[in-house]
Amino acid sequence: MEIKLNDPILTENNTEAQKVREKLKKLNLFAINMMASPGAGKTSLIIALLKSLPKELKAGVIEGDVASSVDTDKIISLGWPAFQINTSGGCHLTASMINKAIDQLGISGPGILFIENIGNLICPTEFDLGENIRIVLSSVPEGDDKPVKYPGIYQKAHAIVLNKIDYMIHSDFDLASFIKGTKLTNETAPLFKVSSKTGEGIKELSNWIVSNML
Amino acid sequence: MEIKLNDPILTENNTEAQKVREKLKKLNLFAINMMASPGAGKTSLIIALLKSLPKELKAGVIEGDVASSVDTDKIISLGWPAFQINTSGGCHLTASMINKAIDQLGISGPGILFIENIGNLICPTEFDLGENIRIVLSSVPEGDDKPVKYPGIYQKAHAIVLNKIDYMIHSDFDLASFIKGTKLTNETAPLFKVSSKTGEGIKELSNWIVSNML
Numbered sequence: 488m489e490i491k492l493n494d495p496i497l498t499e500n501n502t503e504a505q506k507v508r509e510k511l512k513k514l515n516l517f518a519i520n521m522m523a524s525p526g527a528g529k530t531s532l533i534i535a536l537l538k539s540l541p542k543e544l545k546a547g548v549i550e551g552d553v554a555s556s557v558d559t560d561k562i563i564s565l566g567w568p569a570f571q572i573n574t575s576g577g578c579h580l581t582a583s584m585i586n587k588a589i590d591q592l593g594i595s596g597p598g599i600l601f602i603e604n605i606g607n608l609i610c611p612t613e614f615d616l617g618e619n620i621r622i623v624l625s626s627v628p629e630g631d632d633k634p635v636k637y638p639g640i641y642q643k644a645h646a647i648v649l650n651k652i653d654y655m656i657h658s659d660f661d662l663a664s665f666i667k668g669t670k671l672t673n674e675t676a677p678l679f680k681v682s683s684k685t686g687e688g689i690k691e692l693s694n695w696i697v698s699n700m701l
Numbered sequence: 702m703e704i705k706l707n708d709p710i711l712t713e714n715n716t717e718a719q720k721v722r723e724k725l726k727k728l729n730l731f732a733i734n735m736m737a738s739p740g741a742g743k744t745s746l747i748i749a750l751l752k753s754l755p756k757e758l759k760a761g762v763i764e765g766d767v768a769s770s771v772d773t774d775k776i777i778s779l780g781w782p783a784f785q786i787n788t789s790g791g792c793h794l795t796a797s798m799i800n801k802a803i804d805q806l807g808i809s810g811p812g813i814l815f816i817e818n819i820g821n822l823i824c825p826t827e828f829d830l831g832e833n834i835r836i837v838l839s840s841v842p843e844g845d846d847k848p849v850k851y852p853g854i855y856q857k858a859h860a861i862v863l864n865k866i867d868y869m870i871h872s873d874f875d876l877a878s879f880i881k882g883t884k885l886t887n888e889t890a891p892l893f894k895v896s897s898k899t900g901e902g903i904k905e906l907s908n909w910i911v912s913n914m915l
Contacts, residue, residue: 524738524739524740524820524843525738525822525843525847525850525851526738526839526840526842526843526844526847527843552850553822553823553850553851553852553853554849554850554851554852554853555846555849555850557846557849557850576823576826576853577823578792578821578823578824605823606738606822606850606851607792607821607822607823608739608767608820608821609767609790609791609792609819609821609824610792610823610824612790625740626740626842627842628740628840628841628842628843628865628868629738629739629740629741629842630740632769632771633739633740635768635769635771636739636766636767636768636769636771636820637739637767637768637820638767638768639767639768639790651842653871654842654868654871657867657868657871
């Protein structure tokens with residue numbers, strides 16, 4: 488199934504995304520749409536960032552999953568507000584889902600709203616959620632060819648994060664080839680190399696996010 | 702975007718899948734629909750299986766990707782016939798694509814046709830490609846919660862493969878939890894633990910595939 492530009496579904500979503508943007512502005516929340524493959528480490532990265540943010544900022548998470556509330560339960564157990572969206576087969580979040588979820592989450596800023604999109608490198612690409620920035624996350628064990636294989640989502644990124652760099656020594660991941668692929672698809676997005684497990688690179692990413700809020 | 706059962710798109714696909722099934726039977730080819738996340742190691746597993754199959758069997762590969770011909774080039778360079786499908790944004794293969802690709806590939810059996818679906822744990826679920834069996838592949842670095850988070854695709858599997866088990870010692874992957882998740886979604890599919898890198902478990906999976914051809 489392929490979504491074409493100018494599809495009525497996209498037009499409707501864009502209208503709803505504008506409503507989300509206005510709501511976020513009123514609430515003084517800066518929203519990040521986090522997109523990646525299943526298992527790239529989106530939730531672990533969000534948790535690492537929550538711990539790393541300046542204490543004066545509020546933060547909350549909207550979790551998108553086809554099924555289960557595993558990730559939301561984990562974030563709430565750590566003391567942050569989180570709301571779970573289950574799409575029951577839907578392969579991406581929509582602005583309409585986010586609009587309702589923000590009301591359910593009930594937080595206000597100044598602060599950051601993390602939106603963890605469905606684990607998928609294709610469907611979320613064209614769906615504006617009203618976010619301020621989009622981060623595309625890849626992980627070392629997935630291999631270095633993801634930007635070349637899934638160019639659409641990389642083109643849309645404001646930042647590219649390479650996660651699980653602690654696996655680098657156990658892997659034949661070619662960093663130069665990965666960087667070449669990201670530059671081919673997106674010349675401007677900065678690349679952050681991080682490990683949510685060891686904490687490497689998290690502070691740099693957190694600082695970059697905060698600098699984008701100004 | 703969600704596909705509902707009885708959707709006209711699915712009905713049309715099912716009709717086309719029946720044509721694929723008849724074509725495969727005439728060609729004496731046993732087709733395997735290989736489904737997984739991006740970077741779970743579908744191509745590496747297919748290559749490991751190609752090397753492990755009995756020499757009297759013919760084999761070929763249809764590669765599905767959003768973009769690029771990286772995987773097809775790799776397989777052809779190793780001496781096996783392969784044909785690339787690029788979906789340009791489409792998030793799963795369809796029976797119609799496979800029907801045309803079989804003609805392009807131009808192989809006949811007795812043998813095996815590997816179909817590498819688009820890297821995606823959602824969209825390929827409801828699309829019958831006319832295959833004989835469906836294998837769902839997960840990899841250790843993705844984490845142990847994939848069956849619980851993407852139950853639909855696991856329910857459809859004839860076999861579940863856990864790949865990259867050589868990463869197990871570097872990871873907090875909980876094998877018991879993964880097995881529990883697979884059993885919750887699919888009681889009957891056998892589980893094969895493999896490493897395409899070290900070769901562990903490949904022969905057992907290869908033998909199981911061949912036993913299913915009879």
